[in-house]
Amino acid sequence: MRLVFTSLASHGHLYPLLPLAVAARGAGHDVVFATAEDFHPVLEKAGLRAERAGLTIYQAFASQYAGDPAQRRREASDEEMAEVIGQVFGRVLPERFVADLGVLFERERPDLVIYEVGNSGGTFAAMKAGIPAMGHGFGRVSKDGLMTEIRGALDEYAAELGIAGGDRPSWGNPFVDICPPSVQSPEFVARARRLPLRPVGWSDSGDLPAGVVGHERPLVYLTLGTTPMSQAHVLGTAITGLAALDVDVLVATGPSVDVAALGEVPANVRLEGWVPQSELLPHVDLVVHHGGSGTTMGAFSAGVPQLVLPQGADQFTNAEAVAAAGVGERLLGDAVTADAVRDHARRLLADSTVADAVRVLAAEVAGMPSPEEVAGQLPDYV
Template identity: 45%
Template sequence: MRVLFSSLSAYGHFFQLLPLAVAARERGDEVLFATGEVRHSLLSQLGLTPVVAGRSTDEVVGEAVAAVRAKHPDFDELPQEQTLELISTKFSRLMPQAFVDALLPVFDANRPDLVVHGGYCPGPGLAAAVAGIPALCHGTGRARADNDEIMARSVVVLRDYAAELGVELPEAYPTFLGNTYLDICPPSMQNTHFLATADRVELRPVPFNPPAELPGWVLTRERDRPLVYLTMGTESDSVEMLRHAIGGLSRLDADVLVATGKLAVEVLGEVPDNVVVESWVPQADLLPYTDLVVHHGGNGTTFSAMSAGRPQLFLQNRPGPDQLLNAEMVCAAGAADRLLFEEVTAEAVATRARALLAEESRREAATAIATEIAGMPSPEATAALLKSFT
């Protein structure tokens, strides 16, 4: 069977689909993966056939901003909420269209038996609908409420574009296109309305990173005090946020490992003795050695920390909807705390992190989430079901 997976190239979306794609390839399926070229080297290493599709989020956001500026000369004076709405609306057309335009010729030349598209990447699913190919929607996190403001705005644009393609979207959760949904969210933490109404297949979220070695000191360190892992994601450029977080975490009787993502390590300057700064670490491999994860709330880090059973401290880095949703979800389960953007200071980070490390109830809640996740069907078991959807 030939299966085409497709997602945004952003780590929090792309990495969520890889465990199932690899499991399908290991079963003997021919697996193609359509995403931005930045991920193609890794796909080839994993034995998956890369296909060029979509565009980088930064590129599409840039085009959306330029288009909005051209229509609104007073753009810089508009309230932030309004500018975000205008940009989001334009983005909601540009990104799906990029995938449709790229994939329809691919389907003509190398037609797959099944398409699996990311939850908030409807373009590949629309292309599959146009071509008459069965499709599944692979979740990347908790399903947003149908009446969520951001969803409502994007859905209007998506419906118009789908109508141009001759595709009719369902009334409920139209972004998922009515396809069977591979749900990586533990049922106890999922949107209750979605649980009651959606055509779901549970799928265990599995932390994933490219093959790499952990820093040697992580493996050899004495475990007599906690290890705190700090990341603001691979795309963050907020030096100030990292400095506040480092300033707070360094006050703890703990070792602190910081991953700077796209920021150069040097921009942080000199750090306290109990802090080690790396540009990147293999996060999935690191998490079993950690005692607390402090981060921005991206899907990849949130669900990886949940799977590892680690308490989390969320620091709102920018007005990202997924980040806020993830923080609310894990906090409600008792396994996390959070600080909004305006609340983040070194003192606040130290206070919240110290409490998370000290409170047994937080660790118990995190362990309960991990236990629930471990009981969900594995990617290997789910890969065995893919044929039934063709």
């Protein structure tokens, strides 16, 4: 069977699809993965055939701004930012993916298209070509405020294409759902044609930092993700709070934080630009993070308590779900102080009730179908 996978060119959007794509290739299917060229090296390392489609998210924002997109995003008001985000994810990215995927589909003639649900251009292109399609989630289905702007732009573009009806974000297609049902949106679980899939972390291969395996003191992992939402001052505040505890702190600064702006860090803090997160999580005792879907799902799977410091987008609803499930806590806005981070982290490291809830959720994840099992079901959806 010929399969085309497609996602936005972003770690948080592309990585969740890789386990199923690799499993499908292992099952003997002809697999192509279409996204912007910046992520082709990742796909090639995974042993997948990469094809060019779409723009990077940075390029999409650059098309809406004169000058440096990151600087313009920092200067824009909340209202201006919401409108631009709506256009980028509801028009600019889908429009380019529709154009590029249309050419690819004509050449490859796939039997099934599996599109990451943030990439609505994938389902629009498949619907235009009359090819069966399946959505693939990257976490909990969110109804954050920005989705209103995105949905408005998407609906307008869909109407221009002659596409109507279908629930968002699946557009009426089957949906590969990597979120455990107990923390997924109840409304979505009730109405969607869900195909559960165990969230399997994916990281570029690499060695774990020294001291991670067999550490003696509690190990706290701190990350604010890979997007420009990452804020050095929030990271610095969290470092100060965590360093006050009798723990070791491993910080993944990511590509968006100027490490020099953090200054000198305490002796029990280690800064790393990148870590193989999926390999790291089973070894840590607490994750302090921004609420990105990849980190949230990874912590669910690894059975690790979470302290969530959301910065934007679906991170707030992820933080809410973590708190509601009893597997962690959240700090919002001005409540993110060094003292608050210290106190919440101390409590989470010692709370047996949280530890019990974490184990229950990890067992739920372990009971979900594997990528290999789901790959075996894909022919049923053609």
